[in-house]
Amino acid sequence: MSKDISDPRLIRLAMAYETLHPARLDDLVSLYSDQAVFKDPFNEVRGRRAITRVFSHMFKQIKEPRFTVLEGASNGYNAFLLWELKFLRDSGQTMAICGTSYLEFALDGLVLVHRDYWDPVEEIFAKVPVLGSIARYLQRKLSATP
Template identity: 40%
Template sequence: MSALARYGEFFAELQPADLERLDVAFIENARFKDPFNDVTGLAGIRRVFEHMYANTAMARFEVLESVGDDRLGYLRWHFHFRLKRDRTDRAPVEGVSRVVFAEDGRVREHIDYWDAAGELYAQFPVLGALMRGLRRRLSSESASRAG
């Protein structure tokens, strides 16, 4: 099994108990970056996921596809979640992770790319209205209507 396939499985099966064994998937000084965090090292990566699990319920990643090899790969995923105060699941957030592997097959760098404004903020009443308004103003469709 390739390093990318192993990591995709780890990522998709990640649970709070797995935070004790992040060293199975990441090297000691691995970098993890997403729209809210940019950390280096296992302790920093652990804090990111601890924070995620502390603020969400039913959080899980669904890996939709993977492309790459044992040096570099990309995972396209859906993040399924519910905030602790929610009664139902939120719409899944779609993203892509660029993953660089060390010689031993563990992750050296994991960088997430996803649209926080369109995928996450839009799901909240006040922020969603602001994001939709901003999107309308910046859209090429609004420019063509004005001209």
């Protein structure tokens, strides 16, 4: 974890993500408000129970996921975390997804809004053999640069 993070709320959250595994999922989710909204490119859910389902599903879908928090910043009740998620593909090759999370904290210091921003086309689909060629073609076609 980056040593630049000074906000205790972000430190707790970063530590929970960096030590996350199925047996510690409750530790992470306890840092979220009962009515927290969590959104990423594949999910939009509300509440601790639904957030738990999202991460339980992640553990079923990918092997050995590990988050590393690279940077963090906060301004009052708003914050950002820059992170990397590494996991193993079926082939044993390590994959990495880089992203950022926008956070809003409630008055009690719990996460009220968690919005992840990362590009599933670049980070996942472009690395899958058949989908990758289609994704790269579309990226070239839609790019403003030749």
